[in-house]
Amino acid sequence: xxxxxxxxxxxxxxxxxxxxxxxxxxxxxxxxxxxxxxxxxxxxxxxxxxxxxxxxxxxxxxxxxxxxxxxxxxxxxxxxxxxxxxxxxxxxxxxxxxxxxxxxxxxxxxxxxxxxxxxxxxxxxxxxxxxxxxxxxxxxxxxxxxxxxxxxxxxxxxxxxxxxxxxx
Amino acid sequence: xxxxxxxxxxxxxxxxxxxxxxxxxxxxxxxxxxxxxxxxxxxxxxxxxxxxxxxxxxxxxxxxxxxxxxxxxxxxxxxxxxxxxxxxxxxxxxxxxxxxxxxxxxxxxxxxxxxxxxxxxxxxxxxxxxxxxxxxxxxxxxxxxxxxxxxxxxxxxxxxxxxxxxxxxxxxxxxxxxxxxxxxxxxxxxxxxxxxxxxxxxxxxxxxxxxxxxxxxxxxxxxxxxxxxxxxxxxxxxxxxxxxxxxxxxxxxxxxxxxxxxxxxxxxxxxxxxxxxxxxxxxxxxxxxxxxxxxxxxxxxxxxxxxxxxxxxx
Ligand SMILES: Cc1cc2nc3c(=O)[nH]c(=O)nc-3n(C[C@H](O)[C@H](O)[C@H](O)COP(=O)(O)OP(=O)(O)OC[C@H]3O[C@@H](n4cnc5c(N)ncnc54)[C@H](O)[C@@H]3O)c2cc1C
Ligand code: SF4
Ligand code: FES
Ligand code: FES
Numbered sequence: 001x002x003x004x005x006x007x008x009x010x011x012x013x014x015x016x017x018x019x020x021x022x023x024x025x026x027x028x029x030x031x032x033x034x035x036x037x038x039x040x041x042x043x044x045x046x047x048x049x050x051x052x053x054x055x056x057x058x059x060x061x062x063x064x065x066x067x068x069x070x071x072x073x074x075x076x077x078x079x080x081x082x083x084x085x086x087x088x089x090x091x092x093x094x095x096x097x098x099x100x101x102x103x104x105x106x107x108x109x110x111x112x113x114x115x116x117x118x119x120x121x122x123x124x125x126x127x128x129x130x131x132x133x134x135x136x137x138x139x140x141x142x143x144x145x146x147x148x149x150x151x152x153x154x155x156x157x158x159x160x161x162x163x164x165x166x167x168x
Numbered sequence: 169x170x171x172x173x174x175x176x177x178x179x180x181x182x183x184x185x186x187x188x189x190x191x192x193x194x195x196x197x198x199x200x201x202x203x204x205x206x207x208x209x210x211x212x213x214x215x216x217x218x219x220x221x222x223x224x225x226x227x228x229x230x231x232x233x234x235x236x237x238x239x240x241x242x243x244x245x246x247x248x249x250x251x252x253x254x255x256x257x258x259x260x261x262x263x264x265x266x267x268x269x270x271x272x273x274x275x276x277x278x279x280x281x282x283x284x285x286x287x288x289x290x291x292x293x294x295x296x297x298x299x300x301x302x303x304x305x306x307x308x309x310x311x312x313x314x315x316x317x318x319x320x321x322x323x324x325x326x327x328x329x330x331x332x333x334x335x336x337x338x339x340x341x342x343x344x345x346x347x348x349x350x351x352x353x354x355x356x357x358x359x360x361x362x363x364x365x366x367x368x369x370x371x372x373x374x375x376x377x378x379x380x381x382x383x384x385x386x387x388x389x390x391x392x393x394x395x396x397x398x399x400x401x402x403x404x405x406x407x408x409x410x411x412x413x414x415x416x417x418x419x420x421x422x423x424x425x426x427x428x429x430x431x432x433x434x435x436x437x438x439x440x441x442x443x444x445x446x447x448x449x450x451x452x453x454x455x456x457x458x459x460x461x462x463x464x465x466x467x468x469x470x471x472x473x474x475x476x477x478x479x480x481x482x
Contacts, residue, residue, distance in 0.1 A: 026193075046194040048387070050260060059234075059263040065193040066264070067186070070208065113259070134386035135258025 008072055012037070013081025027071045028052045028063035031078060039079035039108045043137075050136035053109035054078045060113040060135070079108035082115060090160070091115055091153040100149035102140035110136045114150045122157040124150070169214050169361065172207050173334040176359045179205045185361060187230055188265040190257070191273050199284040200274070200296055214332075214363055215268065218242065224366040229268025233318075234259070236267050246325060246367060247482070248376035248395060252317045255380050258387040267318060268362040271329065271342075275312035275350045275418055276389060277303065277456045295351050303456045310350030313415050313456050319346070320395035320412040320420045321378050325371040331360040339366075346419035350456075353418045374399055377478035379471050381415075383459065390415040391459050392467055394475045404434040411443070411475075413468065416453040423447050423472075440476045444469035 003022035010017045012035065019034050028045075031037040031054070043051030045064045052064040055077040063076075082089045091114055094100070101107040110133060117124055117132040124132070129150045130143075138146065176183055183205040186192050195201050209215055215230035218239050225245055227236060236242055237254035256262055256270065279293050279302040292298025295310045303311055319342060327342045342365075346353055356362065374397040382388040393414045399407035409430050414420035425446050433439055448469040453461045 046197050047190060047257075047261060050258070053260055056263075060260045061263055062190075062260045065189055067189060067193070067206065067208075070189070070210070132259060135260045137387075 006069075008068055010035075010068075010071055010076060011074070012076045013078060014075075021068055023069070025068045026064055027054070027066040027068050027076070030068045030071075031063060031076075037078050037080050041105055041108060043105065048137075049106075050109045050113065051106055053112045053136060055112050055116050058116060058119065060116045060132075062135075077112070079111055082111055089115065089153075090156040091118065091150065094149040094153040094156065095146075098145045098149040098152065100141060100145040106136055106138040106140075110138065110146060114146075114153075118150070118154060118157060122154050122161065124154055126151060169212055169332060169363070170334070172209060172212055172361060173332065173359060175205075175207050177334050179207075180358075183207055185209050187269040188232065188261075190261045190265040191269055195274060195281075198282060198287075200280065209268070209361065210266070212361075215361070220369065223369050225369060225372075227267060227365045227367070229271070229362045229364055230266050233257075233262040233265050233267060233270065236318075237262065245369065245372040246321075246376065248321045248378040248397070249318065249325070249367075252321045252378045252380075252393075252395070255378075256317045257389075261387075267365060270316045270318045271322075271345070271362055271365070272354060272356065273314075273316040275310075275353050276315040277310075277312035277350070278458050279303065280312055303454050311418055311454050311456055312350035313417065313453075314346065314353055314419050315389045315415050317378075317380060317390055317393050320393050320414045321376070322365060322367065323412045323420055323422060324376065324395045324397035324410050325367050325374070327365050327367045329362055330364045330366065331356055332363045333357065333360045337363075343422060348418045350418040371397070375479050375482045377475045377482050379475040379478065381464075381467055381471055391457060391464055392416065392471055394468075394471045396472075396475050396479055398430075398435070398479060400435065406430045406433060406435055406439075409435075409443075411447065411472065413447065413451060413472075415457070416451055416464070421450070423450060425450075435476065435480060440473055443476060444472040447472040 005020045006023050021030050021034050041051035043049040047065045053060050054063045057074045113136050129147050184203040186206045187209045210230050216228040218227050233253040233256050237250050243250045280295050294301045301307045322342050328339050329345050330339050376397045378395045380390050381392040396411040398409040409426050411423040412420050451468045453464045455461045
């Protein structure tokens, strides 16, 4: 059967994007091959590894098994949308400081899962961090440095919130 | 609802329902299903909501496993269900996967959950595109494993499933929902939608527990799941007890003979051993999953013991 192209409207990293995509595309294929957002990785492409994790309406979601139509009308945040104009997200800094990325293939997905957690709480226990990252496989780091980075970013966010408050 | 069942009637064999897609989409990538149309259920309002009504806890079929696991009502009334839902796959899959999809999960087998190329190299199998079963080698019956975590718990709690078609709605006790056919292991007709699960509130007084064996605790499907529930009096006398195991054959298995052993007695260490032994006698997994069947069988009494010990302190 020939691929049927359709127009979809996506909200990606706060931008509204209107694109023609083959109807059978996943969200991951659309991000990577239509929008040029190649940060989200195509690892297993079948829901096992977490490399394609994006944040859909605040929840870590596997974009490789999400049909693109299912993302219409929802907010999609990818690794490209985590930092702002002022610089990297504190978690990205912490990954650098703690050596939490080696080959880096799992990193975009892990950042998305971890930031979704940090949006919920800036005082997670190490166990909560582990649970939040249970669906993201990393073949390099052995995870310890990743957990260290998330814990220290959480602390950083707490300090920043505190300083913000005392400034006002 | 009417639109969804209407579309299904219209497209018939060419269409399938999709909820979270966490089972169906990977299966489609393996060419195990080749629908030309998908009918999305997640936004059908009748399928959402968790609430108490008329003596039941009613869970909409499109509620995600993450929502079921963290819902305060589920945690309070049916902690074993929250536990089971919270141990399906990993966090991202629980955010998308639904409890309705969990009930309708396709059966799994080493020779089936593979790419089209892989399956083709072996000449396919009965369940899809072929004529032989590689597990039983002579058999004309598919014995792929029921691999969902929530149904065993729902069975020990006496839950009922509501199915809706274009014309009528029907309620099926969950133990009648599953059949021992690995090719299609439920009594749902293709046009029917699972709309809700109802669990009698009276079951909330029962002690409940659940345990799961899998290769990687973080993400994997079960190799064995055990659920139990029991009424135990203040002095420790067992009034009733039931257990269900799954991930062995094509449907969850209700363990038999437990009443005779345990009712009227106390659940002490000897009784736990006897119940575990009774479970062991009944379970004969085949080589349908990647892990050695003898070992999985040996794990049955181990996990039954664990789950009964959990029950003691539940
Ligand atoms: C890596 C990985 C690990 C997994 N581990 C586990 C595990 O440990 N335990 C486990 O139980 N599952 C596991 N799963 C499978 C799956 O994520 C869950 O079972 C989930 O609950 C399926 O729900 P869904 O909404 O995504 O179903 P879908 O994929 O949307 O649907 C599955 C099937 O059910 C049908 N269907 C769905 N909803 C309805 C409805 N309301 N009415 C009628 N038909 C319907 C669909 O047509 C399809 O045939 C795993 C999946 C992956 C990819
Ligand atoms: S049990 Fe046999 S028929 Fe069924 S999926 Fe496995 S190999 Fe195929
Ligand atoms: S690429 Fe999506 S889970 Fe592996
Ligand atoms: S850094 Fe290589 S997989 Fe995680």
